[in-house]
Every structure is written in C-alpha cells, then in structure tokens.
Amino acid sequence: MADSDPQSNQEVVSPWAVFAHLDFFLLWSSGVAMTVSMLLRTLISTQWLYDTTGSAAQLGLLGAVQFVQLPMALYGGSLADRLDRKKLMVLTQVVGTLLLVVLTILAASNTLQPWHIFAVTGISSMVNTLGSSARPAMLPKVVSRSLLMHAVTTLNVTSQLATVIGPILFWPLYEQLGIAMSFGISTGISLLSVVLPLLIRASGKPDITSRQSTWTSLKEGTLFVMRHPLLPGIFFLDLGVTVVSFYRQLFPVFADQLYGLGASGTGLLNTANAIGGIIGTFAVFYAGKFSRKGVLVLAATLVYAVFLIAFGLNRSFPVGLVIVGILGMTDSMTVTIRQAIVQLTTPDQLLGRAASIRTFAAMSANNIGQVEVGMLSAIIGAGQTMFIGGMLSVFFVVIVWRFLPSIRRYRYDNN
Secondary structure, eight states: OOOOOHHHHHSOOOTTGGGGOHHHHHHHHHHHHHHHHHHHHHHHHHHHHHHHHOOHHHHHHHHHHGGGGHHHHHHHHHHHTTSOHHHHHHHHHHHHHHHHHHHHHHHHTTOOOHHHHHHHHHHHHHHHHHHHTHHHHHHHHHSOGGGHHHHHHHHHHHHHHHHHHHHHHHHHIIIIIHHHHHHHHHHHHHHHHHHGGGGOOSOOSOSSOOOSOHHHHHHHHHHHHHHOSSHHHHHHHHHHHHHTTOOGGGHHHHHHHHHOOOHHHHHHHHHHHHHHHHHHHHHHHTTTTOOOHHHHHHHHHHHHHHHHHHHHHOOOHHHHHHHHHHHHHHHHHHHHHHHHHHHHTSOHHHHHHHHHHHHHHHHHHHHHHHHHHHHHHHHHOHHHHHHHHHHHHHHHHHHHHHHOHHHHHOOOOOO
C-alpha cells in the first residue's frame, strides 16, 4: 500500500503540471532525443541485417549479443546511487553518439558488415545500460513527490511518442536516403541527448551518497527488492510473459513472414505499436480514480496475452496493425504502473539500484525473448511462435493472480 501524500490529498494535480518545472522539461527533452536516436539505430541496423542476411535467426542472435549488458544494469544502478546522475547520463550518451559516428562512416564507405552491427549493438547496449538508471533516479530531484506518478507517466507517454517519430523517420530515410544518411541523422539527434542534461539546474548527486563497496551496495539493493512486498512479483510477471512473446525487435521478420512486406511493413508495425503505447499510457493518466492499480496490471497483461494469440493467427496487414496497436497499449499500461511502483515505494538512496534491478529484469526478459522468438520463428514460423507465446502468457497471468496476491491487492490513488 502506498504511503499517503498530504499534498495529493489537498488538490487534484493536472497531468501536465510537470512541465512547469524547467528541469523536468530538460530531462524529458534529453530522454526524447535519446529514445529517437536509439530507436533509429536499432531499426536501421535490424532492417539492414535482415535485408542482407535474410535470416530471422540472425535477428534473434542480436538478443544474445545484448546479454553483455545485463551486469551493467546492476552496476549502473550502484553508480546512480553514488555518482552525479547528470554526469552519468552525459558520459554514456557521448559514447553512444561516437558509436553512431562509426556506423555512419562504415556505411558511407560501403564497408559495413553484419559483425559491425553485432559489435556496436553489444557495446552500445552496455554503455546505455550503465546510464539507464540515472534518468529515473533524477525524477525526485526535478519534481515534487505529489507529481511523481504524473512524471513517470509523462516520460512514458513521450517515450512512446518518440517511438512513433522513430519509425516514421526510419521508413523514408532508409528507403530514400540510404543507410549512411540515416545513421548520420540519428547521430545528430543523439547529440541533443548529450547537451540537454548539462542544462539541468538541480543537483544530480544522491541525497545520501553511499560509501559502501560496489558489491555491498548491490547486495543491499538486491535484498531491498527481494524483501519488497510487490517488486518480486511484478518483475516475475514481466519476465515470464516477455520471454515467450518479445516481438518489437523482430518486426522485420513479422512484416516479411506474416504479410510479405519489407521496410515499409517494419515501419508501420513499429508506428502502430507506438501509437498503441501512447494510448495505453494516457489510459494510466486518466485511471487515477481507479485505485486498484495491481488489478489493472494483471488485466492489461491478460488482454496482451489474448491479442498475442490473435497476432499469430491473423494474416491481414490492416488487422495486424490494429492488433499490434493493442499489444503496445496494454504493454505500455503495465510498464508505466510498474515503473511508478518502484518510484513510489523506494527511498531516494536506493532508487538507482531498485531501478537498475527493474531494468535488469526487463532487459533479461527482452534479450531472452528476442533469442527465443527469433530462433523459434526460423524453425516453425512467426505466426505459430506468437500463438504459443500468447497461450503461455495467459498461463503466467493466472499463476501470478493465484499465488502472488499482493499484486492484485495493491492500491494507489494518484489524484
């Protein structure tokens, strides 16, 4: 049960009140630039790799390469609780930008090879993960506690908006300007994510700087999460469902195998998924009076599972866009509420580590899911893979509902 907030009991806070805070606006803007740039790099890389190799298994192996980022997720949380969070964001984005410069040069000189994509993906994943806990850990510094739920939801809404912008840019860039120019534009956008955090006036230093060793710090954060009444259950739910259903990095495969389309299909599927994500995050905005947020997570996950089954059975591209939009909507609802629970139930000095463990769980699920879905799609086809994933996801929701009652009992009213 979330602690009551006197300020939130006295007045209804507008969802857009967070933008009255300049520091939040800068944090938000840098996140949008980072998301668009990273998404463009991912879309360009995966489409080029699939066009070049014609292999769904190759895209699946990209998930295996990204396993190298998992230790960094935990270490990044420790860094976010010990170092200046603004500087950590900037340093990691500098490295990500330089990697994009390398890809641009390789593409422009016609020397780009599949192994380059794997290498840059692995390195970029590690570096981005190191800084991923710093951004959510900065939220309590740039908005008041009464605005935290709105701040988390706003970041998710705009992250989803960025994932609409990315595919819309990707399709014409890739098909009309080519891979080198596409990577170059992504590099320019990435530069914004380097500069904007430097303009934030609030201190990036944690309220209480840990003097512990890295191992002791990680152990403390892990024990906090393990003993938490909610976090283990919601992390388990995310892990179980995502491992059998992760589809976003494999849209080139689904566009080809289910609908016979190329880059245009990839771009439109990504756009539909992102638009659905925006709708889902707005739904969380306006579900403030529905206090049973745990039930909402479980219900949204169940709908997600059912539409995974529909995604596997459907062969009509327009209907597929609708289904993918609903998948994005329900996924976004669960992600937003999970992130908010971490923010609302974790002390500031542990926020970086709690966020990093959430990131670790999510990335583990995404990477395992990408490998599993990619490999299985190569063996039995994309449609059958999604059908099986949907059936297993329904099973996971039932297990969590039955055996982890703390989730369905969780209540929080953010109005």
